[in-house]
Amino acid sequence: MNRPPQSLHRALGLSDDEFAQIEAVLGREPNDLELALYGVMWSEHCSYKSSRLHLRRLPTTGEHVLVGPGENAGVIDAGDGIAVAIRIESHNHPSAIEPYQGAATGVGGILRDVFTMGARPLAVMDPLFFGELSDARQRWLVEGVVSGISGYGNSVGVPTIGGELTFDECYSGNPLVNVLCVGALPTERLVLGIASGVGNLAVLLGSRTGRDGIGGVSVLASAGFSGEEGALDDAKRPSVQVGDPYEEKRLIEACLELLDRGYVLGIQDLGGAGLVCATSETAARGGVGMDVDVTAVPQREPGMVPYEIMTSESQERMLAIITPENLEAVREVCERWEVRATVVGHVVEPLIDDDGNEVGMLRIRDGFDGEVLAEVPARSLADEAPLYDRTRERPSSLDAVLDDDPSNEPVGSTNEDLLSLLVDPGWVYRQYDSQLFLNTVVGPGRDAALLRLAGPGLPVSTRGIALSTDSNPRWCALDPRLGTALTIYESVANLACVGATAKAVVNCLNFGNPEHPSVMWQLSEAIDGMADACSALGLPVIGGNVSLYNESGGVDIDPTPVVGLLGVLDHLVAPPPGWNWRAGDALVLVGVRRAVGERSFPLGGSRWATRRGRRGGRLSEIEVSTLRATIDFVVGEVAGICAGMASDVTAVHDVSGGGIAAALAEMVAVTSVGAQVAELDDFAELFSEFPGRFIVATGDLDAFATRAAAAGVPMVSLGTCGGERLVIGSTVDLSVDDIAATRRGALEAALSALS
Amino acid sequence: MTRIAVVVFPGSNCEYDALTGVESLGADAELVWHSTKDLSGFDGVILPGGFAHGDYLRPGALARFSPVMDAVARFAEDGGAVLGICNGFQVLTEAGLLPGALQKNAGLKFLCQPTTLTVTSTDSILTANATLGQELVIPINHFSGAYVCDDETLARLEGSGQIILRYVENPNGSRGNIAGLANERGNVVGLMPHPERAMSTLLGSADGRVLLESFVAPRVRA
Amino acid sequence: MNFLVVVEVTLRRGIADPEGATIERALPALGFSGVSNVQAGKSFRMNVEAENEDAALDKATALAERLLSNPVIEDAVARLAEVHAT
Amino acid sequence: MNFLVVVEVTLRRGIADPEGATIERALPALGFSGVSNVQAGKSFRMNVEAENEDAALDKATALAERLLSNPVIEDAVARLAEVHAT
Numbered sequence A: 001m002n003r004p005p006q007s008l009h010r011a012l013g014l015s016d017d018e019f020a021q022i023e024a025v026l027g028r029e030p031n032d033l034e035l036a037l038y039g040v041m042w043s044e045h046c047s048y049k050s051s052r053l054h055l056r057r058l059p060t061t062g063e064h065v066l067v068g069p070g071e072n073a074g075v076i077d078a079g080d081g082i083a084v085a086i087r088i089e090s091h092n093h094p095s096a097i098e099p100y101q102g103a104a105t106g107v108g109g110i111l112r113d114v115f116t117m118g119a120r121p122l123a124v125m126d127p128l129f130f131g132e133l134s135d136a137r138q139r140w141l142v143e144g145v146v147s148g149i150s151g152y153g154n155s156v157g158v159p160t161i162g163g164e165l166t167f168d169e170c171y172s173g174n175p176l177v178n179v180l181c182v183g184a185l186p187t188e189r190l191v192l193g194i195a196s197g198v199g200n201l202a203v204l205l206g207s208r209t210g211r212d213g214i215g216g217v218s219v220l221a222s223a224g225f226s227g228e229e230g231a232l233d234d235a236k237r238p239s240v241q242v243g244d245p246y247e248e249k250r251l252i253e254a255c256l257e258l259l260d261r262g263y264v265l266g267i268q269d270l271g272g273a274g275l276v277c278a279t280s281e282t283a284a285r286g287g288v289g290m291d292v293d294v295t296a297v298p299q300r301e302p303g304m305v306p307y308e309i310m311t312s313e314s315q316e317r318m319l320a321i322i323t324p325e326n327l328e329a330v331r332e333v334c335e336r337w338e339v340r341a342t343v344v345g346h347v348v349e350p351l352i353d354d355d356g357n358e359v360g361m362l363r364i365r366d367g368f369d370g371e372v373l374a375e376v377p378a379r380s381l382a383d384e385a386p387l388y389d390r391t392r393e394r395p396s397s398l399d400a401v402l403d404d405d406p407s408n409e410p411v412g413s414t415n416e417d418l419l420s421l422l423v424d425p426g427w428v429y430r431q432y433d434s435q436l437f438l439n440t441v442v443g444p445g446r447d448a449a450l451l452r453l454a455g456p457g458l459p460v461s462t463r464g465i466a467l468s469t470d471s472n473p474r475w476c477a478l479d480p481r482l483g484t485a486l487t488i489y490e491s492v493a494n495l496a497c498v499g500a501t502a503k504a505v506v507n508c509l510n511f512g513n514p515e516h517p518s519v520m521w522q523l524s525e526a527i528d529g530m531a532d533a534c535s536a537l538g539l540p541v542i543g544g545n546v547s548l549y550n551e552s553g554g555v556d557i558d559p560t561p562v563v564g565l566l567g568v569l570d571h572l573v574a575p576p577p578g579w580n581w582r583a584g585d586a587l588v589l590v591g592v593r594r595a596v597g598e599r600s601f602p603l604g605g606s607r608w609a610t611r612r613g614r615r616g617g618r619l620s621e622i623e624v625s626t627l628r629a630t631i632d633f634v635v636g637e638v639a640g641i642c643a644g645m646a647s648d649v650t651a652v653h654d655v656s657g658g659g660i661a662a663a664l665a666e667m668v669a670v671t672s673v674g675a676q677v678a679e680l681d682d683f684a685e686l687f688s689e690f691p692g693r694f695i696v697a698t699g700d701l702d703a704f705a706t707r708a709a710a711a712g713v714p715m716v717s718l719g720t721c722g723g724e725r726l727v728i729g730s731t732v733d734l735s736v737d738d739i740a741a742t743r744r745g746a747l748e749a750a751l752s753a754l755s
Numbered sequence B: 001m002t003r004i005a006v007v008v009f010p011g012s013n014c015e016y017d018a019l020t021g022v023e024s025l026g027a028d029a030e031l032v033w034h035s036t037k038d039l040s041g042f043d044g045v046i047l048p049g050g051f052a053h054g055d056y057l058r059p060g061a062l063a064r065f066s067p068v069m070d071a072v073a074r075f076a077e078d079g080g081a082v083l084g085i086c087n088g089f090q091v092l093t094e095a096g097l098l099p100g101a102l103q104k105n106a107g108l109k110f111l112c113q114p115t116t117l118t119v120t121s122t123d124s125i126l127t128a129n130a131t132l133g134q135e136l137v138i139p140i141n142h143f144s145g146a147y148v149c150d151d152e153t154l155a156r157l158e159g160s161g162q163i164i165l166r167y168v169e170n171p172n173g174s175r176g177n178i179a180g181l182a183n184e185r186g187n188v189v190g191l192m193p194h195p196e197r198a199m200s201t202l203l204g205s206a207d208g209r210v211l212l213e214s215f216v217a218p219r220v221r222a
Numbered sequence C, D: 001m002n003f004l005v006v007v008e009v010t011l012r013r014g015i016a017d018p019e020g021a022t023i024e025r026a027l028p029a030l031g032f033s034g035v036s037n038v039q040a041g042k043s044f045r046m047n048v049e050a051e052n053e054d055a056a057l058d059k060a061t062a063l064a065e066r067l068l069s070n071p072v073i074e075d076a077v078a079r080l081a082e083v084h085a086t
């Protein structure tokens, strides 16, 4: 390429100011290779330069937190000598152009983030967001993404136990594919991505390096889609990475064995920005220098140049720091697992700068004794990207949106409305192995997934862990702050349904273009909302990921903060009640019945209103103290059952998308037993969505009411279970079969639409 | 105590589950690497589920050339009990130790769901303790589980009681609703459902126990 | 007229091919030497009704690019297998 | 000498081909008419080192029958793609 040299930095995505800052760091002009390294490491995706200032407002500490944000995964102490690692990440842009491989490599990447901590990955979850299925391209994306997750996750041997599935026009040009992974390790095996010990070796494990996703992070993750159809310009189209779950499986086993044997001092996965990221981050964390021999890196294709080798995003690779004495033993373990192991780096003494400070240099060399091709402070790549406090502005158009409250929307046919809200994601999760490792007590399809906390190599325990991923872009579009807070509360409620107490939060913040002041405002508000809710509940945020530039044709997606909650159950020997009530049970609504403020039963942002094309309105606050009491009460009830205690409670489900009506219908569909429910207070109560309410079925209403009263938790009787219809006062009257069949077939019907 | 070898191919992923399953029944089980050439000293061999060699090419296509497979063939020849679960079943058909083949599911999707099976023969090391006609709820987890064979083979299997388990509702297009089958002697069996995942009501079903109990029961070689 | 067309879909140059690589690694143990650079792809056979050969190939190529492959990672080539009697 | 060989693996007659059938069902909606009898198969390309073309094809055929196809359900045919310079 013939470009005037002064504009190379721009082609690499660096601004003129950033270029000047690089010159200041180096005290000289960078050469092309050095510039390329800064280009990828200072990209939005790698450096979080637009979001980092705001992320600092999140609470990140707590008594169980072993590792907070900043490492590859957050880690909490789950008790019994077991630590649990968790991380969530986005793979939005790769999935938009090659849905199968984009989603598959997303799974591969998140697994590496977890086993790099020394944890065996135990489960994956996949929050997914697409445009409406009436569009053929969306159906192609859904098919591709789901088979990619299925193809990779099942083969690598980690169960996928839940996720989210949202269809909304705002994602048609820019789908979202987030993946969460949770793993567990004996607490003492915890390792970090740190290089230490001058003379030690950096060993590259796994696949050979090809020209995969060169510049991918900076070009792809940090640039929106220009085309109407969500297609990238050909010029910008990077080579797509292909996942190899078989390589990853062997890599997991090899790495865990190396860690078990104590051969590894530090380890780091190669994700976005590949080798330059792994070497500079490990060196920066350890305050040491590192010499990297580019020629030592095993290459898949001939003729690769140093820049390509250093920034390639070839999948299924890890970088381990070991002592030279252990090299032979490491090679032996890797050979047995048929995993390539090559020394590509040496840990070296940091330099002392003019002020007497130690500066670890990353040196890229042509052979360990050969020419130095690049030499830059490791920390400047990894930690010292410029941080931006970009302009934030609440869009003035929002007021009109808030004023367009759907409470004046005509009622219409409630039966049809209810049926149209029911979607069983079973078509998705049946394609995922959700049972591997014999831990899955509650798999996908209920409020939260519940696993036994067990796995090869873990201390014996009867504890359980619960997981839920949640998001509500409809709420967040109206009020990103309150919407995000409510999302956290709803997630905590989901965990309560399986008896688990929330312990930690991870988040994936999917937003539009941060150069749009309205998007920066949304991001900042969402972070504050998350901080509010987490502080109110005493929950630490132990990790996350920010995905910006989710836009297409200049239009940003609705703000989509996705949260993943990890809960713990002290004693898990029996399954939680689930949704299966019995004929004759009494039905109650537990929790605060009304939201705070003008609208007791807000419809703004509800699925009901959105389906009718009404996207405006206001959210209502909720009473957090009562919500906490309610959740503690439900946790106690369900945890008792999981611990093997007898109980009159037969079913528990929280009220979320679609409101009380949808919650009841979902339980009807699963149980195949109907219910007679008294008239609700207000039509809006049927479909109003706000967290903190639970539908509970009990065989002994008096006993249950006594316990709720003792706990100071509000509760009202709704009706009784039984019969072959769901009847809600004068508003809903549907047969059990209709409800079950509609819900079961909704997704498949939409996907098989021919056009 | 019955000694069981659970073979680990690179890419296997149900080996611990199989190990746990038979250990919970009192068997003495051990993981053995696919390069093993000797299986003497074991009373039974399990080829577990997973994706041996990534299932690249075809499920089982590369695994059947693993060094251990000669030993498995000899072990079977000597009347030893061999059980292939899911991927293990695919390996056994590829290796010719069981007839037929397993194709992609008719719906072209991976399926993870509970299935109800009927025990249609008790003449095998896996179904000996079960009763004819017994219904068992056991999950399936596979992409390529549609059993295929030619008419002649099917007639032979039907006639000789080698079809040991059938789906009550066919989930994958399997010929004859076949979920599991045995060789003529009944000492080599393969099935697509995972009995090791149905060992406790905490995880949804305990109906797999009767099958694995048959498998680990002390027996005189056929 | 009816034409029997074969479409072959292969991974584009530079795209990783784990399946091909895995097969290749297995060959020496099976006693196959001198086989290298194994690439795994897909093939589709179909009857195409068209005026003439060129039209049949054009139709198959369009189909291949639209449905049978993703041009971001794959190349598709259509060729005639043999002419059927009409 | 080096030969570029293509092995095509197809399902045997009478074996169900849900993939082919699914593609065929999708065609009318995409505006493709006159395409029928779609069959899905696999292709493998590889370099084969051999004395001459016949030897290369023999080697590839052996590989195709032994490893690349399962004769219970599949047929395999090897053909030469083009001769490489040695």
Ligand SMILES: Nc1ncnc2c1ncn2[C@@H]1O[C@H](COP(=O)(O)OP(=O)(O)O)[C@@H](O)[C@H]1O
Binding pocket: A126, A127, A128, A160, A161, A162, A163, A164, A165, A425, A428, A429, A443, A444, A445, A446, A447, A448, A449, A469, A470, A494, A656, A657
């Ligand atoms: N993409 C997906 N992958 C796996 N499971 C999913 C997916 N989408 C939804 N599910 C599962 O379906 C169930 C219902 O999801 P959702 O409606 O989001 O629950 P809730 O309203 O309780 O948060 C959950 O168990 C969830 O894990």
Ligand SMILES: [Mg+2]
Binding pocket: A446, A447, A448, A494, A653, A654, A655, A656
């Ligand atoms: Mg819920």
